[in-house]
Amino acid sequence: MRTTGSRYKEGSKEPIVTIDNDSAPRILFHGENFLLEDLPVGTRVIYPQQPIAGVANPVAAIRYALNHPEGMDPLHSMLEPGMKVTIAVDDISLPLPMMHRPDIREITLNIVCEMLADHGVDDVHIIIATSLHRRMTPKEIRRMVGDKVWNQYWPDQLYNHDACDPDNMIELGKTRHGELVETNLRAAESDLIIYSNINLVPMSGGHKSVAVGLCGYESLKAHHTPKSIVDSDSFMHPEKSALAHSVERIGRVCEENMKVFHIETVLNNRTFAGPLDFLMKNEDDFTEKDWLKFHSAKWALDKMPFAMRREIFMRTPAAYELIACYAGACDPAHKKTLDKSYKQYCVNVEGQADILISGITYISPYNVNSKALNPILVQVMALGYYYHMYRGRSLLKDGGVMIITHPCSDRFDSEHHPSYIEFFNRLLPETTDAYELEQKYQDEFAYNPSYIELYRHGHAYHGAHPFYMWYWGQRGREKIGEVIVVGADNKTVPEMLGWKCADTLTEAIAMGRSIMGASAQVSVLKHPPILITDVT
């Protein structure tokens, strides 16, 4: 085993490791497996912050937030017998991976439902705010809300939002920018909406909860456009995100028409525990036991068929803990949430990178319990999410090289992503231009009755969803000079995505240096756990 070669950035608590001659090799995610790579001397490896300690008593923290809300009266004081209340909760896209039981939504719902019952409020519906995501299965819902809520409310008073149900959607008006505001009818007709969310990254929560979670296609298409994505620098920085601005305008119209009490929960970044806890560490700090765990896991994963590897990862929950809960009016509660999120996720980094390396994992917000991270989702993880994990200034220079590690297999889940299959095989060979795709094909997919049927009654993402994923990557496509994939199991998928291939990371870095120069600054973003860079 090599000796420790890490050092901490001067004047900062954040672990920025510069690779030295004697540094340990680094572990990178490679889909449902890992790569162990020796990085060139001088490479900067950026690690996430250590997890902030969870609150000692989550129930007490949530109760305190409900009784001491920001900018609103305490929840109990707004409750009256006979009133109509709708509780909305985030769907399975958060947190990633799924957290251990009890899910934070279960804890929150138990408290809120008990409070409602104590005040004689019986007309209560709980809506999973799926927006245009797939419907959650009964098993997934039960795991998320817990047995008590499940037994009391499923299925008549606990169900998935249906953005394509014309009888249960209502238009509330338009924003001053002309964006249509459409929401769930039951929510709109309620005396009070209680939205319970999970904040994993700064783009979650706030006005997005109601404005997106309970909206329909006609409303979402106002801001899920290539233009709004390109104008968002970045999604993780709401003040500089055109997408966030549009969502905020829509959210304000919602709040003018509906009384919404927000419950925002902030989780720490303790993504891995137990047999995978070595992934929370800097490799230079690994003990013999950590290396043994890693090599054992890698040996087993190498031997397993693909489906088994996926199943194992999907069934390994994260060890997230509640670090804060704020409640009340949207803006003041969300401001506190953002401050706490930034404390957990932001890492100060000096200077941009010419070459950015990132391992792409098995999971995204859109493939929980799916059979694969399909090529469109690999694209969105690389260009949409990982590239944009910054505030203010991008970590990768404009025109820089992004190196990702993923097999990029031509695998799709036909149950969850049927329209992705047509998008990838029929549209991308014709054009990869997001603006052209939006103009020519988005509505065709969105109004395809088969995709609507699969969204409403199966477990498929909405027909337009692959378009949004492609737009999500548009800014990255415009800013990044070259994307190089390491470890792709085929050349077709990377070519269709406009990417180059390399067999090894060394080869990819050499390719990157041939573009950016021999002295190119090479950085590795070591996530998950999630991190956001503050580049000075």
Added chain:
Amino acid sequence: MPNHREKTAAFYDVDGTLIKTNIVHSFAFYALRQPELLKSFLKITQTTLSIPLFVAADVISRKWFNEIFYKMYRGASEDRLVVLAEELFDKAIKPNLYARSKGLIEESRRSGCRQVLVTGALDFTVKPLARYLEVDDVIANRLEFVDGYANGKLTKPFIAGVTKSDVIRKYADENAIDLSQSYAYSDSYSDYPMLTVVGHPTAVNPDFRLRSVARAYHWPMINLN
């Protein structure tokens, strides 16, 4: 809704796609209510070869199967068949409509498509269903009647297999429908030709062979049950 939908259509196979029953069930319904049809059925099925013949005909060609099968309607009164069609719908077809068939058609109508049933069943048996589903047109097989009685023959073209694609093309020409933007729905591999003439085919409750084709061509697969 987008304007380009104005000249599009959705074509639906019926038996096995929108309803669980098929033409055999319809005939059985009629046969039990019309002694002459029951006699015709018994006469044809007296030969031991008849059952394997039906099975073989269905496997080899749905068109051939229909041709043989509809001979059993020989001698049936047209008036009686039409009158009984309403009862057939109420007692045999409507209860066997797949749970979300009507919803799929409503969704398709909302998207601006003309709704067309294309079926190998007999026209008078499908009309009450078409009325119930509020579809715009029906393309179905028709029995030949002489002096008000069926002679056991179908008028041409027989609607089955590849002729479904021919009649869809003809319908599109006559109604200025853009087939590349249109939809087709079927449960059976025998309707593969019909599915390939439109831009947006969908396999509904597909049989094994159609499921394989749908996977290969990346067609959506839906289950209406």
